[in-house]
Amino acid sequence: MRTKHVVVPLLLVAVLLLLQGCMAIALVGVGAGTVMYVKGDLEANLSNDINSVYQAAQLSIEQLDLKVSSKVKDALAAKIVARDAQDKKITIKLKSTAENTTELSIRAGVFGDETKSRLIYEQLLKNLNR
Template identity: 40%
Template sequence: MRTVREANRWAAVTGALLLVALASSGCVALLVGGAAAAGAGTVAYVRGELQSTLDAPFDRAWTATVRALGDLGMPVTAQEKDGLSGRITARAAGDRKVTVQLRKVSGTATEVRIRVGTWGDEGASRQILEQIQHRL
């Protein structure tokens, strides 16, 4: 019995130390964030870019994005697209550049990344994302 208890205690201490090491290196946030990002609807604003996973196939998300930008009065100035990813460039008020990148994650999910202006504008990016979701 004593050796089993010692083994359990050693395993618990090792697990706790591993969690502390991961937490201090930022890996826990990465692991938790990565798991959350796998689910549709997750939104993160990182370094001036809004990132989300849409619950829609790539082509449907692409069409919704183009329409959403039009709805918001942001004329599309460029489009680049292949079967797995694409980039739409538009202009917002004040001649700010809007870049929306789409990437096929699976047959039913598409990653979207939105940047407004050089340094990013979280409010405008969220407005674009909401309009895209409305158009899906």
């Protein structure tokens, strides 16, 4: 009986450690819904219309000295591709899901860079909340 009380928690800890890289880490940001980092993409649902998020994304790219390679936008979706100083590709995708709700996806580099993605996301939130 005592062994069971020790083994089960140890197994749970071991599984969590093994799956740590695959787990989606959820945070709640100001003016934002759930934020997750999944398979190299930072994904968030924002309580803002696509035009506001697009403007905040463009301003964030400028403030972080990233160089825009391409950008496209319509009423339903947008995509901005930029490069950082190490020539790594930064992709920001937006999708309007309702009148005042936008899905955001940020990928930094081929395999994803969570730190860079979060820095861009935090800057974008600052610009949205101005």
